[in-house]
Amino acid sequence: MKKLLISVSTLAFVTALIVAPSQQSRLAKAEDKPAKSSKSRQAEKPDQAAIKRARKIVNSLDNIFKQTIVLITDKYVHDESDFAAGSAAVLLFKNISESGDNKVRLIDATGEPYDPANVAKDKFEKTGLERLKSGAELYEQVVAMDGKPFLRTLTPVPVVMKKCVMCHPHYKDAKDGEPIGAISYTVPIE
Ligand code: HEC
Numbered sequence: 001m002k003k004l005l006i007s008v009s010t011l012a013f014v015t016a017l018i019v020a021p022s023q024q025s026r027l028a029k030a031e032d033k034p035a036k037s038s039k040s041r042q043a044e045k046p047d048q049a050a051i052k053r054a055r056k057i058v059n060s061l062d063n064i065f066k067q068t069i070v071l072i073t074d075k076y077v078h079d080e081s082d083f084a085a086g087s088a089a090v091l092l093f094k095n096i097s098e099s100g101d102n103k104v105r106l107i108d109a110t111g112e113p114y115d116p117a118n119v120a121k122d123k124f125e126k127t128g129l130e131r132l133k134s135g136a137e138l139y140e141q142v143v144a145m146d147g148k149p150f151l152r153t154l155t156p157v158p159v160v161m162k163k164c165v166m167c168h169p170h171y172k173d174a175k176d177g178e179p180i181g182a183i184s185y186t187v188p189i190e
Pocket of ligand 1: 069070073077079080081082083084085086087090091106107108109112113114115116118157158159160161163164165166167168180181182
């Protein structure tokens with residue numbers, strides 16, 4: 001019962017942050033003693049080193065995925081009937097998410113997704129898209145799921161090449177560097 005109460009309080013006090021390591025949210029660990037008052041400030045700090053490791057994993061994955069999307073589009077996609085990097089990414093992310101601990105999604109930020117399934121699904125993704133569209137480089141949050149800590153991160157996808165417009169005509173209206181999509185990550189903090 002104690003454990004249950006603590007994990008509920010853990011969830012309640014998770015705070016959103018935008019690339020501000022100094023403002024990292026606090027995360028009560030399941031083995032922590034219950035806070036004396038109901039304030040999360042009483043809870044122990046999260047393991048900063050573990051959050052850093054999770055952040056590094058997200059960073060590496062993000063770089064690999066984005067380089068791959070650009071490379072596929074550049075070398076293999078010549079007309080609209082070719083298998084798009086977007087389709088490859090959606091399939092790859094689905095398989096990665098189903099086969100391991102890291103969950104990844106490609107989502108639209110324009111309101112006109114190619115596939116209606118590729119949209120922000122929860123509060124984290126919806127708020128994150130707003131922040132990215134207002135210029136944040138990244139949006140992240142430490143969350144607890146089943147008593148375990150995870151780092152959720154949203155990174156922007158801008159119109160990186162003219163070719164993107166071939167299949168997404170409305171991308172031509174995007175301003176330079178404006179995100180038209182985002183990649184959403186959930187990785188375990190361990
Ligand atoms: C050959 C056509 C084609 C090209 C070129 C293309 N895309 Fe896509 N894109 C698609 C298709 C098809 C999907 C839907 C994939 C799915 O859900 O299986 C998609 C999905 C996406 C999504 C997810 C949201 C949505 O609209 O469903 C984003 C973001 C995206 N593409 C960005 C890009 C970027 C950035 C580029 C340029 C590097 C690009 N696309 C080039 C066809 C294309």
